[in-house]
Amino acid sequence: MRVTVPMTAGSQAADDYVLRVENLGKVYGGAVALRDVSLAIRRGSIHGLLGENGAGKSTLVGIMSGQRQPTTGTIYLDGVALGHADVPSMEEAGVFLVTQEPMIIDHLSAAENLMLGIWPRRFGFVNWRKLRKDAARMLAGTGIDLDRPAGKLDAVARRKLNILRAMFSGGKVIILDEPTAALTVEDRQQLFDFMRRLKADGVTFIFISHYNDEILDICDAVSVLRDGILAGGSEDVGSLTSAQLSELVLGRGLVLFQRERREFAEDAPAVQLRDVVGPSVRVPALDIRPGEVVGFTGLPGAGAKELARCIFGLTPVQSGTIRFADETETHKLPTHPRDAFESGIAFLSDDRRRDGAIGQMSIGANISLSSLASVARSGFLSKDAELKLSDRYFAAMGIKAPSAAVAVDTLSGGNQQKVCLGRVLATGPRVLILDEPTRGIDVGVKQDVLRIVDELSRTGVAVIIVSTDTDEITRAVDRVCIFENGAIARELTGSEITNDRLRGLEPS
Ligand SMILES: Nc1ncnc2c1ncn2[C@@H]1O[C@H](COP(=O)(O)OP(=O)(O)OP(=O)(O)O)[C@@H](O)[C@H]1O
Incomplete structure (x- = not known):
């Protein structure tokens, strides 16, 4: 495993590196978030930035993009040392940071949002017709309507738009801070295809992710932060295994969690759904048993999230029965989260x-x-x-x-x-509904979270995990409901649940 070698300022190979930082330090109040970090990003590469939660990744890219000011150290862009860098000057220089929170203007259309970064600053002329054509080309196949007001797009579409905007704005270094959280397998592939296309045109990416498979799929090089220090890295990601990546990040080997799946067919249900019709979802019958962990998965809008919200009472159902154990009334529907909460139903929203x-x-x-x-x-x-x-x-x-x-x-x-x-x-709770519970959580703690959920289920808690993370579903659940067009299209149990099957790589 080769450790990333930081290039020095006047080095022969400095031209190969579009962005370098030397001896960066950042202190918040009394807390040291970054300590003496030096690293170089090769031009036209995709450079992964890894580390546990709190390791300093966002702080580092915040400094690289002008969002935060370093306490010590220097940033070089194309070999030139930058003095005080702020966001407008870094964007002007072609460095864009795309965070998880979309910077989208709701009343503008998707196409107009895409063009935001390239509206004429002063006396420039813009070929709007060509821009619109380019925007249409970029949005083709993304499921985003060019003329739809951005405020009307769902969360995933807004995220995609945000990423595309940086790409469309002619950035030469685009920093993506956990861009794929909650994207589906197809969305991720689409994003990676864009990245590869732009990389071929010479665009450089810095890519933060907690998913090893993504890093191995898309990155050429990686750097790893641990407790604010550059702990290592590699310029040859292709030679690494997922286990080696985890070890780099954690400084120790990772024991992956795998639930021992159980069958619950005969037990009395903890949650019983009959003929439930909600906005954009309908389920004739579904029983979830005490101690069972059930995954809800599917494309956005297919019904997984929608049904979870109905069960908790965040979205009122139009007809049907949702009954929890011990309830004798036959037609009790939770109409408000407070009712659900008081009856022992807990919900983790994905809109943190x-x-x-x-x-x-x-x-x-x-x-x-x-x-x-x-x-x-x-x-x-x-x-x-x-x-x-x-x-x-x-x-x-x-x-x-x-x-x-x-x-x-x-x-x-x-x-x-x-x-x-x-x-x-x-x-x-006695029923626990978790929407994307480990999104943004590092690979080590993710195992701990899955273990805690497993232990809770062993005390009789019924758990629903809504997730687009196929690895999480595979490791954590007894049964998966795959949603399509507002209904449960298929259920998988026991050994039928595999990562490849959930990713659509092998037939169900
Ligand atoms: N505004 C702030 N005030 C005080 N401490 C901060 C602030 N922002 C970040 N920190 C601290 O700096 C350290 C690095 O945080 P940072 O957000 O860079 O981590 P990260 O690697 O991006 O983590 P994650 O994977 O959770 O996003 C953490 O210990 C964090 O608590």
């Missing part, structure tokens, strides 16, 4: 931005937020019980922070996700 953690509050307060009833004794909140609960999940989720008392908005993205998940798990 809207339904996520409260940034200014501490990790501990966020974890115990939804469990106040269970930590309150005779109407009073027991501080001890609250602390015990939050400390337990703080530790179990491997949240990287000095203590559970620190504010959530000082955490890295992945660690904030762990707080949201910890909060849901801490409610001690």
